[in-house]
Amino acid sequence: MQRTFALRRHKAIGCDPMISDFTMRWPALFDVTxxxxEFKRITTIPLQSKFLSQLDLYSANLLKMxxxxxxxxxxxxxALTNNMDTDDIDAGRDLLIKGLCLYLNEDPGDLVQEFIDVDEMIVEGAIEKTTMGIFxxxxxxxxxxxxxxxxxxxxxQDLETVAFASAMLLGLIYSLNLSYPKKLSCTFEVLQKIIMELDGGVLSYKAQSLKTKLHQCE
Incomplete structure (x- = not known):
C-alpha cells in the first residue's frame, strides 16, 4: 500500500472514481489499520488515537455547552445527555458525536441511522439510498x-462504536478525496478543524462560535 500511495492519490484527486472502483482495486484501503x-501518510497525524483523545479532552466542555x-x-x-452513562466511555463518545450535530443545527440522523431488530433486507434498502453515513x-x-x-x-462493518466509525469515516473522506455531505458540513468541519486540528486557520461562523465557547468553558 505504501508503494502504490502516489497512484492512489492521483486517482482519488484527478479521476473522481467510483467507490466500487477503489474497493475492487485496493480492498486493503477499507481496513481499519x-x-x-493512509490518513497519516496524507496528514502526518495519527487518526484514531488523536480523534478519540481529543473528543475525550473536549467532552466536559461540550457537555457544559x-x-x-x-x-x-x-x-x-x-434528552440526549440524560441517557449518558458516565461509566461507559464509548457510549459517552457516541452521544457527544450526536450532540455535536444537534448543537450545530444538523440532524444526527443524517450521520447515524439506527436499526433495532430489523430485517436485513430493510437495512440493505436503506443502505442503497445512502451516499455517506454510519449504520x-x-x-x-x-x-x-x-x-x-x-x-x-x-x-x-463490524465496528464497535459510532465515535470510532466517525473517525474511520473521516479517514476515508481524506483517503478518497470525498466532499463532506452538505447536510453535515458543519459537523465535519468541526471534526476536522477543531477535534483533529487540521487546516483550522479559517473557520465558518458556526465552527468559530463553537470553538470560542469551548475555550470559554475552560
Missing part, C-alpha cells in the same frame, strides 16, 4: 454491528 496508515443551550435545541440536547444495527440475538456506507455500499 490501513485507513489509519449542551446543558446551557436553551429552547427546542436545548431540550433535544438534554448501527442492534439485535437482541447478537452483538451490535456498526457499519460505514459510501455510495450505497457497505465498505466497512
Amino acid at each position: 490501513e485507513i489509519n496508515a 449542551f446543558e446551557s443551550t436553551t429552547g427546542q435545541k436545548g431540550k433535544q440536547l438534554k 448501527t444495527l442492534k439485535n437482541t440475538a447478537s452483538e451490535d454491528d456498526v457499519r460505514i456506507v459510501l455510495d450505497g455500499v457497505t465498505v466497512i
